[in-house]
Amino acid sequence: MFSRRTSWDLSANRLARRLEELRAEGRELLDLAEANPTRCGLSWPADELGAALADPRVSTYEPTPQGLPEARAAVAEYLRGHGAEVPPERVLLTSSTSEAYALLFKLLCDPGDEVLVPSPSYPLLDLLAGLESAALARYPLRYDGEWHLDRAALAAAIGPRTRAVVVVSPSNPVGYALDREDLAFLEALCAERDLALVGDEVFLDTARPPRTTVAGARACLAFHLSGLSKVCGLPQLKAGWIAAAGPEERVRPALQRLELVADTWLSVSGPAQLALPALLARRERFLSPLRRRLEANRSALAREAAGAPFDLLRSGGGWAAVLRLGEVGDEEAICLRLLEERVVTQPGFFYDFERNGHLVLSLLPAPERFEDGISRIGAVLRYKRAQ
Ligand SMILES: Cc1ncc(COP(=O)(O)O)c(C=O)c1O
Incomplete structure (x- = not known):
């Protein structure tokens, strides 16, 4: 009765089952997987949001x-702030970055066509592609004290059905960040192989400067994706965007087609569109405390890592931290053990790490809770090492 693309295995994994049990028992948990800023004391005051949404044209x-x-x-003004000149005619609003991906997969892929995505990366990409009947192929990000694109492996992963290369910058969860050399490489490769370059840049404002955006691409058809969810910490507004860059003869037909796709749903709410300019102009209201939070929690992790059996991997930005576990055992077993200490973490396999042995933490929780959580992680891992 149902389509193959919705034939998922919906059974909960061991971690999800144990977490559900603890929640049902009403246990107080330190959730270091929480990535919703509005639950971490980083939300906008209701009156300020209300004022932005009070345009008389909402009726x-x-x-x-x-x-x-x-x-x-x-949006064009926001990108100018990042050094990219994109005329407003090349911007298309979406209800979220996730929807932006869906529109682009519809634009670029026939069923079975392929999109290259980084690995490790966040799991939503599999669902977004699968729902558009597109396939994912992966190219590796590699760590040598910093995260890098493996350019040779990326080029080798291109096949006859590849239609686009997705670069996430800074990437989730590892924090790979695009630089000018990688952008030049990707532009040249995509131009030569006639591929679109898709840049998911929702975390751009947390990248270490100098920051590079695919919105500055010239040589190939490129799309910058972002939205209020991560730029303003307002996932509830449901407002995002695509900004197209590259040669006019490529951009024009792409936008014409995207416009008809968007017209089919008209999914971005009027009030959100009317509020977007004021909210985007005031983004530092969210971003400044956010950056302080990310820095404070990362510093606390670095202190905890000294002398503990894990390494904190260096990141170029984003809201997550990755711990590489030493010889202390299986990552899932450690996440389960940590749940018994009331600390919620995520194992690397959720994010498709090449090897076992990583924990992923959100850097959003309030510092007192975060520090409490990581000291319990340190204690569990030291105990494991001593065994
Ligand atoms: C890298 C990345 N891109 C896109 C999204 C989705 O963003 P949106 O809420 O705008 O759909 C997420 C959500 O976590 C993300 O981590």
């Missing part, structure tokens, strides 16, 4: 498939 409906011109102009 009328003006369907605009590409999005309201002033909202698109605000």
